Amino acid sequence: MGRGRGPLAVGLVLAILGLLVVAQLRSQAQGQGLTQLSVQDLTELVANVTARNNQLRDEIRSLQAQQESLARAVQRGDTSSSQVRSDLTHILAWSGSLGVTGTGVRVTVNGQLPGPAVGELINELRNAGAEAIAVNGTRIVPGVVVTGDPGHLMIAGRPLSEPLELLAVGQQETLAGSLSRAGGLIAQFTAQFPTVEVKVLPQDLVVVPPTDRSIAPVLGRPRL
């Protein structure tokens, strides 16, 4: 081996060593986490990750269809403005800049909950597939959270008075079931906050308004 190749070989081996160390540490951390879970938890995790993977597959199929349609439009020389407009409307509605109407649930809270408990209700509705959520007419978007002690709740810097009403668009049975199931959030609240009553009513038509705040980043820049 020539003089120049020696350091090169050393560098290569050290690089491989470094990669292996990082890979081992990462897999070890994740693997250890998983092996600490019970069989029941692992089964629930499998169901959760499978559901997400199926959602991703559906989304990819839909995007591929959209891609083919767009490619044909471009070949024909179309400006594709209708497709762009449709995409824009979809993203604005999903992200909260446009209102959303559909089936869903109305959740009423009689009594005083702390802010984090309202956050848990919102999180549970999201987990059940809610497509848009509002609390007392304020659309929940990134940056809008309910904070404060019972009786002194704030949302997006504004006072939030009782009774609380949450509206969520989504599949009625899934949304209602996730909150009302045995051991679910309502059951937990009943034990934790005995004076608070939470009711969930399926609705054929729920109107969730758009947000009134700008969700565009000011400090963050796209990383291309």
Added chain:
Amino acid sequence: MTAVAGRIRAIPTWQLTLGLALLALGFLVAAQMAAEGPRVRYTSQERTPLVETVQDLQAQQAQLKQQLLDARAAIQNLEAAGEGGAAVTKQLNDELQAARIAAGLVAMTGPGLVIQLSDSTLPVPADGNAQDYLVSGADVLTVVDQLWAAGAEGVSINGERVTVSTAIVDIGGSVVVNGAYVAAPYQISAIGPSTMFDTLTHQQGFVDFVRARSQTFGIGVSYATPDQVDLPAYAGSMNLRYGVATPSASPSSPPATAPASGMP
């Protein structure tokens, strides 16, 4: 002895370094194999296939997320290609890109901070609950909400972008974000103003959280303020299956104090 020492001295430095590196590699492999032993012993026959299934599903998920991001990028390129010089379409495309950025569909970088939550290292008392000494989904949700309240404009958890539809779920001792399993320690990255950390640490909700979880159970709460915080793009579905967009002339309501419009 002199001859042996002379022969050692004659070995080039790079060969010695290479030898040491290979030795370290050997130790690493041996240590890893040794560490596998106890884990396998504690793993029940029922659990092992489930753990492997989760790992397989996670690997599939990583591929699916990449496919989804690729498909979105391809569509974006086609939409830009279809501009055809029409000013209205160009404007629409600009609006679309701005909407994608605001929705979290584009990776972002900016100033901010990273909060790390780690499991407690305190011994669990005989009458204690071991779960209290692990970071829970509720802990992660609390910190995320507190960061939003402190002015964050973008957040991610262990590489999962937090968006309008993100749920943070607790499954036993593990946390699932956007339907993806994430393992402790949890790094919650947030882009926001330089005052964000001060604001955060003065918020009652965060103070209560630290008191309840860190001071009582030893949950690790640490932070870093790197020059730039990188957030990934959201790689998940944007379903609107049960709802449709309702374009409106004016945005919603300030009236957070009264219940929303009545529904049938």
